[in-house]
Amino acid sequence: MSIGGRRAQLEGLAFVAPFLLLYAVILIYPLVAGVVISFHRADLFGARTFVGLENYGRLIGDPVFHQALINTFKLTILIVPPLTAITLVLALALNKRSRSAAFFRGLFFSSSVLSVTIVTLIWRFILTPDAGLVAEVLEAVGREPIPFLSDPDLTIPALAVTTVWWSLGLPMMLFLAGLQQIPEEIYEAAALDRAGRWTTFWRVTLPSLRRTMLLVIMLQTAAQLQLFGQAQLLTAGGPSGASRPVVLLIYEMSFARWELGYATAAAEVLFMLVLTVTLIQYMTASRRWEG
Amino acid sequence: MSLGAWIGVGIGAAIMAAPLLWTLLLSLKANAELMRDSGAAFSAPYTLENYRSILQGSSLVQWLLNSVIVSGGTTLGVLTLCSLAGYAFARLEFPFRRTLFAFVLLGLAIPEQAVILPQHQLFAQLGLHNSYPGLILPGLVGPFGVFFMTQYFKAIPKELDEAAMLDGASRFTLFWKVLLPLTLPAQATLGVFTFLASWNSYWWPLISATRSEMFTLTVGLASAQMNYAQTSGLGFLMAQAVFASLPILIVYIIFQKQIVRAMAGASVR
Amino acid sequence: MIRGALLAFAALSAAACAPEDRRTEIDVQRFFGECGAVYGRSTDISKAEGECGIVTTLFNGFRARNRDLKVDVNVVAWPGYAQLAAQIAAGDPPDLVTMHQGVMSDYASRGLLEPMEAILAQAGIRPEKFTAAARRGVTKNGRIYGLPWDTVGGLFHINTKLFEQAGLMRGGKPVLPSSAEELLAHARKFKQATGKPYLIQSQVNDPATHVRNFYTYMLAQDAVMFPDQDHIRLRTPEAKRVVELLRQLNEERLSSRNQDNPAAIASFINGEGGVFPTGTWMIGAFEQDAQTPGRPLYQGYAVLPYPRLWGRQAGFVDGHAWVMPKRERTPDQRAAIARLLRFMAQHNFDWTRTGHLPAFEAVVNSAAFKALPHRQDIAPLAQTGSPLPGYVRRQGPIEGIVGEELGAAVSGQKPVDRALADAERRVNELLSYMP
Structure with a gap:
């Protein structure tokens, strides 16, 4: 890192400048503009009345917002750990050079190419209690169909299953990559020590994957805290808001109710939340590795 | 792999494949028949009528072309910007390097719905709606690509730089001629994921491209649906899904090898 | 390509x-x-x-x-x-x-x-x-x-073959109830005779269903739902009456439950219930089935405005x-x-x-x-x-909130009084924060 003096320093800035410039204008400026709007009663068409922290105060007392926050956490907890575990297992099983492994990798990746509109359409037909696939199977064995999309206790699990099915591709690929990075010699050494398969997995494979695991967990946590399309299209947040995540609420606040100020306030809260949660994950992980 | 593992993968694959297969079957059925019973998908007669309707759609070629231009443009832009930035963050020393990197990662926490309206107003002031730049630019600022490329550049041995610099190469030549070719697998991976995200993006094109000649495929196909398309045009809807997904599936199959190899080099050290 | x-x-x-x-x-x-x-x-x-x-x-x-x-x-x-x-x-x-x-x-x-x-x-x-x-x-x-x-508005789409079976046809015309009690009586009779629910309702992912029923019968009773442009009034005997009827129908399984709109449509055209209260826009599709020999609805379809159950004949329309x-x-x-x-x-x-x-x-x-x-x-x-009075703003979101709370009441998740109070509070809050 010691090469070059002042010139090299400027060169470094020149390399990052194009991205940073666009990033600042297209993402950060709107974010800041949103913070300003959140201190106003505002609609979509430029009406603005300054109200200070009123919108934030409203959020604190709004049971619908609380419910949405809880739903968002539930969804994240129901999605991220299973998704991480399943994709890890898949990567372990499919980390082979054979043709069949390549075929299965393609298959497990294929759901990621579908857009959310189609994913929800497919899962509606699987889950609907009236004529869905699950209902047909249950009926065949003489059981009552399960109202996945209308029972308040089942809608969030239904959304979670749909999301896991849809999101396998990227984490699986990341784990596969992580596995290929582990040097053969470590396994050979383990074999010499007569370590069993489980021991090898716990002592060698898993520790070597810890950074990949952290990446997967952080990316997925950030993504699932912002879950939106599935809830909007599959359950519309219902019944009675039982499956409405925060981003769906933000969408309703801005486009249906035109309460732009209130919506941006909720969005800022969500932003801080995602930031905090992922930072905590990162710091906890780093401290443990260093300690 | 042991027998147990194969059985596990097999069951998983069945769960994975069943909905996809079903989508395909539905797309081959007449709409009227499905309205009475969506279970009809499992038995003949099958028809290509839905696909014929799609291909006859007057604007479809235009929308497809728009999607290719927008997704292709976004992918090229992301690869360029993120390679440049990733290289500098990984291998150069400059003021505020760590701060700026953290500043970029901050972006991962920004929900699209939090910025989409101010963004829309900004683009209106710049007169960029209903244009290709208007559709491409918001896709260029995702922080994931910078993070990903930074990790990959970090993994390349430092000695390469020193050797090249001793030969008198400029910083840019070093980047362009020596390091960039080594990152090709990473480019392929990031490229596929960017293309995928851009191809399926819905909200921004929906409110930015409001003239049908600028619709992307996702928005165009959505506009073709009626409000109760789910009931009256299920087969057609599924045919659209198959039709819109095929191009990306093909891209994935072509690049599959590079993707896995790439991640092996990149992922996070 | x-x-x-x-x-x-x-x-x-x-x-x-x-x-x-x-x-x-x-x-x-x-x-x-x-x-x-x-x-x-x-x-x-x-x-x-x-x-x-x-x-x-x-x-x-x-x-x-x-x-x-x-x-x-x-x-x-x-x-x-x-x-x-x-x-x-x-x-x-x-x-x-x-x-x-x-x-x-x-x-x-x-x-x-x-x-x-x-x-x-x-x-x-x-x-x-x-x-x-x-x-x-x-x-x-x-x-x-x-x-x-x-x-466009809600109508009673009727399977006249099943109505015949339940003895609810007179002179070739379906007989609709003229009071809440009669509706329940018809529905029970229908269920006994056919084994099927009297009503087919799309209750999942579809707040419009309950809102259509509710607004219609509020209009029929001349109940003042929107005293001014900033308030809704739902904690009234008129409102309670309507919701309790809907709840009763669900509780006795006189209505289909757990169906979304596509499922309810399929269920009606396959002859699995007596009345499907839905919009004018479905007439064409149902009539087509009514003219196709072999279909359950063949020569067995009629459609009428919502019956008068209280007050006067009315219909909520858009x-x-x-x-x-x-x-x-x-x-x-x-x-x-x-x-x-x-x-x-x-x-x-x-x-x-x-x-x-x-x-x-x-x-x-x-x-x-x-x-x-x-x-x-x-x-x-x-x-x-x-329609609702012209001065009522945010009708879409209001429909969303009212539909959500009514849904909770009708399915028994919430007591009727609490659901109506919650809906009233939420709508009033929405209306009070106009910029």
Whole structure:
């Protein structure tokens, strides 16, 4: 890192400048503009009345917002750990050079190419209690169909299953990559020590994957805290808001109710939340590795 | 792999494949028949009528072309910007390097719905709606690509730089001629994921491209649906899904090898 | 594919180089779907079927008769309000847009729409000729903000074969109840005779279902739901009565549950229940099944307005209208819009083949309309149908909140009183925070 003096320093800035410039204008400026709007009663068409922290105060007392926050956490907890575990297992099983492994990798990746509109359409037909696939199977064995999309206790699990099915591709690929990075010699050494398969997995494979695991967990946590399309299209947040995540609420606040100020306030809260949660994950992980 | 593992993968694959297969079957059925019973998908007669309707759609070629231009443009832009930035963050020393990197990662926490309206107003002031730049630019600022490329550049041995610099190469030549070719697998991976995200993006094109000649495929196909398309045009809807997904599936199959190899080099050290 | 792309590219550049078009240009934006594949060139309006087919053919017909005008039609994904709001915010709205009459209140009260008395006069259209329901739908705070195009609302779609089986037919006509008690009695009798639910209802992912029932019977009782533009009143005996009836029907399983809209439709056409309360727009599809031998609905379908259970005969309705967002327009463009409006009004009958009710009294009384199946039975809705008061803003979100809370009450998740109180509080809060 010691090469070059002042010139090299400027060169470094020149390399990052194009991205940073666009990033600042297209993402950060709107974010800041949103913070300003959140201190106003505002609609979509430029009406603005300054109200200070009123919108934030409203959020604190709004049971619908609380419910949405809880739903968002539930969804994240129901999605991220299973998704991480399943994709890890898949990567372990499919980390082979054979043709069949390549075929299965393609298959497990294929759901990621579908857009959310189609994913929800497919899962509606699987889950609907009236004529869905699950209902047909249950009926065949003489059981009552399960109202996945209308029972308040089942809608969030239904959304979670749909999301896991849809999101396998990227984490699986990341784990596969992580596995290929582990040097053969470590396994050979383990074999010499007569370590069993489980021991090898716990002592060698898993520790070597810890950074990949952290990446997967952080990316997925950030993504699932912002879950939106599935809830909007599959359950519309219902019944009675039982499956409405925060981003769906933000969408309703801005486009249906035109309460732009209130919506941006909720969005800022969500932003801080995602930031905090992922930072905590990162710091906890780093401290443990260093300690 | 042991027998147990194969059985596990097999069951998983069945769960994975069943909905996809079903989508395909539905797309081959007449709409009227499905309205009475969506279970009809499992038995003949099958028809290509839905696909014929799609291909006859007057604007479809235009929308497809728009999607290719927008997704292709976004992918090229992301690869360029993120390679440049990733290289500098990984291998150069400059003021505020760590701060700026953290500043970029901050972006991962920004929900699209939090910025989409101010963004829309900004683009209106710049007169960029209903244009290709208007559709491409918001896709260029995702922080994931910078993070990903930074990790990959970090993994390349430092000695390469020193050797090249001793030969008198400029910083840019070093980047362009020596390091960039080594990152090709990473480019392929990031490229596929960017293309995928851009191809399926819905909200921004929906409110930015409001003239049908600028619709992307996702928005165009959505506009073709009626409000109760789910009931009256299920087969057609599924045919659209198959039709819109095929191009990306093909891209994935072509690049599959590079993707896995790439991640092996990149992922996070 | 590459060749196709190149061809399209060539076509594009050719279009860009074409001589300048000096015709007066207007931008129209509509929903109802895109079906250029089937109707792209057709101008024979009488042969077109369905909302999309008819509206596409109408525009083709207008273009063919008005070659001096350039009419750009932009089809947006249903319902298109996110795009419209964004367009208005960006200062570039279209000249003429399809809008639900309930939604018009928001845009009109915010000063985003042009009052249309003058341009309607220019087009030779007299608002006195609108049906009562249509006139109520487009009038907001005393001004007319749109050309009404239809009235849409809830109807009782009936399986008369099952009604026969349950002894609920008299003189070839279905017998509908005239009080809440009678409704329950009919429903129990129906269930005993057929083993099937009396009502088929889409209760999942569909707040409109409960809201349609609820508003209809609130209107019937002349209950004042919106005393002024900032308040809703739901903690009333009238409201409680209606919700408790709906809840009772669910509790005794006299209504289907756990169905969303597609499931409910499939269930009705497969003969799995007596009455499906849903919109005017389903008449065409159901009638088609009623004419197909071998289908459960074959020669066994009737459709009627909601029965009177309390107070007077009423129906909660909405409708589609053509509206003009505020923007600069030249006199030539105004004249062009007036011609288009006139053409649309003249072809109002063609639109009613979709199942929607006419917006003009003359069409309701025309022989052609009466000759369409079932239309005489449902025509009264064009008189009795009523929207929410024109001053009520955010009707869509209010429907969402009320539907959500009613859903909780009807399914038994919440006591009726609490659901109504929660709905009232949430709607009042929404209305109190207008910027």
